[in-house]
């Protein structure tokens with residue numbers, strides 16, 4: 001479900017027209033819907049109600065502190081992968097004691113910071129990392145809560161760049177080795193074995209890979225939990241969302257629309273997984289990012305030029321791959337709609353940004369309504385892995401971000417000032 005819809009032909013986010021936001025804040029502009037974030041969180045929370053569970057929102061999907069605050073106020077925990085993300089959670093008022101720290105490359109200062117803050121668990125990805133955490137914890141005279149990330153070697157059937165649960169990837173510890181690793185970890189004095197974790201990939205649109213992985217890992221968790229008094233099992237994130245068509249199917253009952261019939265809903269996810277997980281009698285963590293934030297945000301961009309080359313119709317917009325890299329990086333689909341709905345003929349177009357690379361596109365050969373210079377388009381489903389993956393490539397400023405709540409809106413990230421892009425750069429003495 002999401003709260004972007006046309007009202008009398010104009011695109012709105014909740015009770016606020018996108019045109020009014022563009023007039024106030026310019027473009028490119030990220031717009032987030034707080035009600036959508038909250039409803040995604042609540043749907044998942046309700047579906048998992050039969051379990052003792054904790055949702056740890058995956059901060060990497062959208063780490064704006066207003067988004068984190070909105071989720072913290074609903075009782076969300078957080079999945080973080082760096083000191084920076086943990087500091088953001090703290091800045092947003094989120095409690096470290098329900099934060100899990102993941103990632104294959106945690107540095108000593110990061111481990112120390114997380115220990116001092118009192119996080120819930122480190123999700124550990126290798127034996128050298130276990131030893132390092134043990135060492136740092138010893139120095140600080142603390143017991144470090146840890147969970148080993150098991151790699152179940154199950155193919156998530158998603159894009160290769162976001163598949164994480166097979167032995168081809170750098171993630172986790174191979175299923176067959178996990179028992180021995182717990183045995184060795186139990187001898188490290190400054191560790192507290194608290195749980196077991198897995199995450200097989202992102203944007204999974206069916207429940208089957210989750211089911212396979214959970215079925216495979218549950219007996220192992222059961223055995224380790226009994227042996228080491230583990231308290232939790234984290235099944236990771238990865239719930240996919242509807243990218244196509246995000247808007248046409250918008251509305252309270254989007255998953256009942258025929259085009260979205262096969263989408264993975266929280267109810268389907270829970271119906272399959274809850275019966276497998278419940279007998280464990282453990283606390284179940286999940287780490288959704290995209291499911292919560294993906295359809296809660298759009299990127300609004302202005303048409304600068306329409307260029308017809310004889311072969312193609314290029315709609316050149318003022319957002320670029322530096323603002324939203326997903327199409328360039330994963331060939332991913334984002335629905336593109338005008339801010340004013342229209343019915344005329346569709347023109348097959350490429351929607352491209354101004355960056356000097358032919359990979360800088362948002363859509364290729366896409367039937368789109370006729371648009372002209374100065375009109376705005378919305379790139380849908382840009383709330384997750386959008387602004388967080390932005391860069392200053394081509395010395396382009398990071399876009400503004402606005403959060404909408406009912407009829408209210410507020411800037412939650414100011415447009416970056418151009419001079420701030422190079423403010424940390426210095427001339428060496430010999431060039432002055």
Ligand code: LLP
Nearest residue numbers: 058199202203237238239287288289290385
């Ligand atoms: N837990 C772990 C350990 C993860 O690595 C991830 C995502 C998540 C949870 C959250 O996954 P989600 O629920 O959002 O699928 N930039 C890519 C996605 C990268 C996902 C990385 N890990 C994209 O734009 O599609």
